Amino acid sequence: MKNLIERINLLKKQKKAIILAHSYQNVEIDKVADFVGDSLYLSQKAKETSAEIIVFAGVYFMAQTAKIISPEKKVLLPNLNAGCLMADMINHEQMKSFKKKYPNLPTVCYINSTAEVKAECDICCTSSNAVEIVKSLNAPKVLFVPDANLGKHVEAQLNNVEVITYQGCCPVHDNVTIQNILDTKSKHPNAKVLIHPECKPKVSQLGDYIGSTSGIINYVKNSSEKEFIIVTEKGVVDRLKRDFPQKEFILISEKMLCESMKLTSLEQILYALENEVNEITIDEKTRQLSAGCIERMLKVSQ
Ligand code: 13P
Ligand code: SF4
Numbered sequence: 001m002k003n004l005i006e007r008i009n010l011l012k013k014q015k016k017a018i019i020l021a022h023s024y025q026n027v028e029i030d031k032v033a034d035f036v037g038d039s040l041y042l043s044q045k046a047k048e049t050s051a052e053i054i055v056f057a058g059v060y061f062m063a064q065t066a067k068i069i070s071p072e073k074k075v076l077l078p079n080l081n082a083g084c085l086m087a088d089m090i091n092h093e094q095m096k097s098f099k100k101k102y103p104n105l106p107t108v109c110y111i112n113s114t115a116e117v118k119a120e121c122d123i124c125c126t127s128s129n130a131v132e133i134v135k136s137l138n139a140p141k142v143l144f145v146p147d148a149n150l151g152k153h154v155e156a157q158l159n160n161v162e163v164i165t166y167q168g169c170c171p172v173h174d175n176v177t178i179q180n181i182l183d184t185k186s187k188h189p190n191a192k193v194l195i196h197p198e199c200k201p202k203v204s205q206l207g208d209y210i211g212s213t214s215g216i217i218n219y220v221k222n223s224s225e226k227e228f229i230i231v232t233e234k235g236v237v238d239r240l241k242r243d244f245p246q247k248e249f250i251l252i253s254e255k256m257l258c259e260s261m262k263l264t265s266l267e268q269i270l271y272a273l274e275n276e277v278n279e280i281t282i283d284e285k286t287r288q289l290s291a292g293c294i295e296r297m298l299k300v301s302q
Contacts (some may be wrong), residue, residue, distance in 0.1 A: 005031050011274060018054055019033045020046060020057065021042075021058065022036075022057065022213070023036060023038060024213065027242060033057065040126040042297070043062075043294065046069060047070060049073075055076045055272060055273055056076065059082045060077060060082055061087045061111065061114065068290050071291075075279065080278050084112050085205045087112045087141055088116055090168055092117060095145065095167075102143055107143040109224075110146060110150055110174035116286060119290040122296070123300075125297055128214060128215055134158060135158055135161075140161060140162060141162045141164065145170025145194045148168060149170075149204075151164075153204055172198075173196055173232065173233075176253065181193060182206075184229050192223065193208050193228075194209045194211070194228055213233075213236050216232060217236065220244060227249075230252065231256075249296050
């Protein structure tokens with residue numbers, strides 16, 4: 001593995017490349033990553049970087065977002081099969097029909113969506129800024145796609161905004177039940193419960209904290225507590241165990257695994273970077289239309 005890491009690091013220097021890695025990736029990816037974090041943080045880094053190549057260790061919509069906002073850079077996704085089940089739940093036609101059903105409303109899309117869907121929306125958001133983004137619209141009613149759970153979480157935080165949601169979800173998070181939380185809490189009564197807002201709102205309400213993957217990691221970092229029940233994908237727990245060995249972390253269920261996020265390996269990163277393959281391309285019209293929606297988000301969340 002050492003040799004693999006050295007080769008990737010050397011290529012990064014030679015080719016002016018950076019590697020962005022999401023917190024759900026296999027932990028060994030962090031050994032070559034320049035930045036590791038949630039989807040907002042990674043999109044900000046993709047925008048700011050002066051690198052010529054971005055290798056995205058994440059899923060398709062993340063690499064596509066990087067390409068949309070940094071079109072002059074080469075963006076590589078080491079494993080092109082790394083999709084997102086939620087992003088696949090709404091296509092361009094379905095998006096247009098949804099807008100037709102509720103005309104003339106501001107439309108917010110979760111970053112977990114395709115470029116074609118983003119192109120139809122006014123502004124984008126991530127799990128860490130969804131409340132702030134919807135609030136920034138100053139509208140009594142908004143459309144929200146594709147994640148119904150995140151949309152309803154936002155509505156619960158803002159008591160004067162109606163959020164009309166599309167029926168999409170992340171199956172990994174949506175499967176968590178109230179009973180899962182109660183059972184785990186009964187075994188670990190002193191543990192703080194940290195939940196990702198892709199879970200059902202009635203589940204999220206049981207959390208001591210609801211936030212993005214980076215939000216959960218930062219909560220642990222700033223907390224004097226010793227025990228935490230983590231209600232998001234396993235990669236976050238793997239990183240927490242590595243970074244805070246004196247604390248205890250309980251993953252809510254062994255089913256909290258995003259298979260797509262685990263597809264990327266160091267070998268694939270090396271291959272993609274060495275051969276400059278698996279490049280993300282996007283037609284210019286769609287790119288321009290979807291860029292507006294992401295740029296507006298980045299302006300609100302600087
Ligand atoms: P974050 O925005 O918290 O990184 O979440 C992205 C994601 O896909 C969660 O399932
Ligand atoms: Fe998509 Fe769910 Fe995987 Fe996140 S965890 S990338 S929402 S499938």
